Amino acid sequence: MAIIQNWLPPSRENWDFICTVWAYFPIITTAQWVLDWYPQGKTSTESRWNIDGKIGWATMESAGFITLLYIMYALPRELGIGELPWGNWTMAGCFVFHYLYRALLSPLYLNPSMSPMHPLVWLMAFLFQITNGISIGGYLAGYGPTTQHYWAARSEYMFVGLVIWCWGLLGNMFHDDDLREIRRAANRKQVREARESGKPIQSVDKVYMVPKNGLFKYVLHAHYLCEWVEWAGWWMIGGWAFHPGRNFLINEITTMLPRALQGKRWYEKKFGKEKLEGRKAVIPGLI
Template identity: 85%
Template sequence: MAIVQGWLPPTRENWEFLCSVWQYFPVITLGQWVVDWYPQGKTSTESRWNIDGKIGWATMESAGFVVLLYIMYALPRELGIGELPWGNWTLAGCFVIHYMYRAIVSPLFLNPSMSPMSPLVWIMAFAFQVMNGISIGGYLAGYGPTTQDHWAARSEYLFIGLVIWCWGLLGNMFHDDDLREIRRAANRKQQREAKASGKRVESVDKVYMIPKNGLFSYVLHAHYLCEWVEWAGWWMIGGWGFHPGRAFLINEMTTMLPRALQGKRWYEQKFGKEKLEGRKAIIPGLL
């Protein structure tokens, strides 16, 4: 049963149209190069309309893998496909694992706190995830390869891509946790001070320090860089013809790069250039 007729799951015509439009998403990100305003995370602003950081992040980031899983359940039935090949489920599984961590485990269970976000950020991120989920889901659920022979012919690339994806995911998790430790340490300090003085513990939403472990020794947004590596490996699993994977990687890079450069300017203003010790924004030795 279709949730949205013609779109969830998508017809081939609608899916092809969305994929053709989706490849032009980088044009939308051009505004990020000239405007530093980004009301989310460390650059969030005070507003009565703000959404709780944890709830906002979990709901907007979950949309992609939920849409993907629904399409992979519903579309093969409409197309009369009895069983999808294991390669399709490998790509889907990698996608779901990443977003289960990023959308559910990380914000709701691991992060000590998250700054509130603007509803505009939520809407844009939610739309990104839905379009991405339809693009990838349509490919994996019937409009891309549907035979085991397709994957057997490229098993070595699948293995190499999967290894790269795993290392990217582990790197992402490691550097995410390094950022969390900054707030965990601040919270422990406040707990000790509160116990000694009898005062109430304040929020650590706006506690920031310069991260220094791992790739943070070279760049300020090492978690972004690791995510790029992760999705590059994921695209390699699917191959050059996996155009939704390619579009996803490019769209991620074009929206995260200006965000990282903006974040570097924020660190410079808050701590001073000399404290950054020559660190780049996201690409060691380059940007």
């Protein structure tokens, strides 16, 4: 049953239109190169309209994989496809696994705290996820390869891509946890001080330090870099013809790169350039 007729799941014509528009998303991100206003995370601002960081992150990031799963369920029925190939489900599984970690496990259970976000940030991210979910979901649910032979013919590329995807995901998790440890250490310190003084425990939402482990020795946003590696491997699994995967990777880079450069300026202002020891923003030795 369609949620929105011809759009969710999308008709072939509407899916082609969405994919075409989605390829031009980097144009929208040019605003981030000239604006430092990004009211979320370490650059969040005080506002009566702010959304709780954990709830906001979980709801906006979940939209993509939920959309993809719904389309994987509904579209094949509309197209008369009895069973999707294992390769399609492998790629969908990788996508869903990533977002179960990033959208649910990470904010709701692993992160000690998260700064609030502005509703505009939430809305833009939500639309990003919905559009991306439709683009990828349509391809994997019937508008892309629908035979086992397609995947069997490129099993070597799939293996290499899966290895790259796994290393990118593990790197992303490792560096995420290094950032969490800063908050956890601050929380432990404040709990100890509160017990000794008898005062209430203060929030650790705004406790920041320069991360130093792993690739953080070379760049300030190593978790961004690892995520790009992860999705580059995922695109390799699908192959050159997997244009939704290519668009996803490019759109992530074009929106996260200016954010990383903005973050580097924030670190320089807060801690001083000398404390950063020549670290780049996101790509070692380059940017």
